[in-house]
Amino acid sequence: MVKEARLTAKGLATRQRIVDAASELMLERGVARTTIEDIQDAAKVSASQLYHYFADKNDLVLAVIDRQTDLVLGVQHQGLDRLDSFEALVAWRDLIVGMLRGLGCVGGCPLGSLASDLAETDPVARARLANSFAQWEGLLRSGLAAMCARGELRADIDADDLALAMLASVQGGLLLSQVRRTTKPLEVAVDTAIAHLRTLSV
Amino acid sequence: MVKEARLTAKGLATRQRIVDAASELMLERGVARTTIEDIQDAAKVSASQLYHYFADKNDLVLAVIDRQTDLVLGVQHQGLDRLDSFEALVAWRDLIVGMLRGLGCVGGCPLGSLASDLAETDPVARARLANSFAQWEGLLRSGLAAMCARGELRADIDADDLALAMLASVQGGLLLSQVRRTTKPLEVAVDTAIAHLRTLSV
DNA sequence: AGAAAAATGGAGTGTCAACTCCAAAACTGG
DNA sequence: CCAGTTTTGGAGTTGACACTCCATTTTTCT
Numbered sequence A, B: 001m002v003k004e005a006r007l008t009a010k011g012l013a014t015r016q017r018i019v020d021a022a023s024e025l026m027l028e029r030g031v032a033r034t035t036i037e038d039i040q041d042a043a044k045v046s047a048s049q050l051y052h053y054f055a056d057k058n059d060l061v062l063a064v065i066d067r068q069t070d071l072v073l074g075v076q077h078q079g080l081d082r083l084d085s086f087e088a089l090v091a092w093r094d095l096i097v098g099m100l101r102g103l104g105c106v107g108g109c110p111l112g113s114l115a116s117d118l119a120e121t122d123p124v125a126r127a128r129l130a131n132s133f134a135q136w137e138g139l140l141r142s143g144l145a146a147m148c149a150r151g152e153l154r155a156d157i158d159a160d161d162l163a164l165a166m167l168a169s170v171q172g173g174l175l176l177s178q179v180r181r182t183t184k185p186l187e188v189a190v191d192t193a194i195a196h197l198r199t200l201s202v
Numbered sequence C: 001a002g003a004a005a006a007a008t009g010g011a012g013t014g015t016c017a018a019c020t021c022c023a024a025a026a027c028t029g030g
Numbered sequence D: 001c002c003a004g005t006t007t008t009g010g011a012g013t014t015g016a017c018a019c020t021c022c023a024t025t026t027t028t029c030t
Helices: A009-029 A036-043 A047-053 A057-080 A086-102 A110-118 A123-149 A159-180 A184-198 B009-029 B036-043 B047-053 B057-080 B086-102 B110-118 B123-149 B159-180 B184-198
Strands: none
Touching: A009 A036, A009 A047, A009 A057, A009 A110, A036 A047, A057 A086, A057 A110, A057 A123, A086 A159, A086 A184, A110 A123, A110 A159, A110 B110, A110 B159, A123 A159, A123 B159, A159 A184, A159 B110, A159 B123, A159 B159, A159 B184, A184 B159, A184 B184, B009 B036, B009 B047, B009 B057, B009 B110, B036 B047, B057 B086, B057 B110, B057 B123, B086 B159, B086 B184, B110 B123, B110 B159, B123 B159, B159 B184
């Protein structure tokens, strides 16, 4: 439903099943190539169920964005909270690379793919994704600030710019890895970004 | 036509008009959301004309990839051939940023957008785009090698890795700029990459 | 000029995808 | 246990889209 109606536990589970199925399909095929029927089959629900929980396909897409945002930011929190050393930074790198390898380099970044797909066709989606990226950037910035506070990085660095550049490296690396079907581009992109940070250590 | 049939000058012009229109539309809406009818209208051609020059939509997509590759690599040649100083590198940066600004940050990178759109749905397209990126990467690598030869960069740098990382920064910066509708992310991403190179100058 | 080849016009055609609708089953709260 | 609400089933409906077909005009080549 477009507006919140009371959702039973069972209803919530169904809704979640739909969003999960849609997320996976849209990551692989893109939004436009993912049909409602595909989602119905994958989530084992009927048409009326789907339209009971979502106003239309667009509404479902927004739910997918939120889900993927939670998922990605969850992983990033795991890797970036309490960032206190270069060692921890490398562990974060390994986390991302391992995740991509686990997926066989398929799909690229869930947020990046949605962004590229929707940026020009759905202003609401674009704004929401911009917000997701801003949060991600914030985690990186906090991590760098923490390293400054601990004396791992010089105090006069521009954490804002470095966080943004780092995020760009991750996104670019993921895209190239998706195209090339190797984790190499992501590895090199992030390693180079970290190498640059090392030149800024105290 | 799928196989080469002799093309009249007029025929070639029509074909080009179709590819140009398709390129523009697909950059903005993505491949799946661009209909043959849209392309017909934009290129001022009839259905029979379109299918006279292309076997099907897929075939047209490949032509679009080739066109965008030529376009992007053309600009990159312009900025990267005879790269002899950091000044020239910054000029290249300004070239890309200016180009993005001219388009109002719409569409992102023509190759990156196609890659994200087609990587998981069209293996032929993915391979061709991988090749396009490899060429781009080659231009960067040659540029860095030239700077080494001129004594601008240390001779012991890994030009392969740095070129790949540079490309990732550009791609990531373009994606984030597209989402945020500001050239800032691209600027910061490329500037940071250049800053890292400066730490490797002789 | 004149035959062959290329380019064009535009009305179909079949399929598929998003969304609707009505009724029935399952669940909730008092 | 009963009334109201939520959840589910599944057969339509409507429109859109990729692609076809055949006739006609234009161009090429000798």
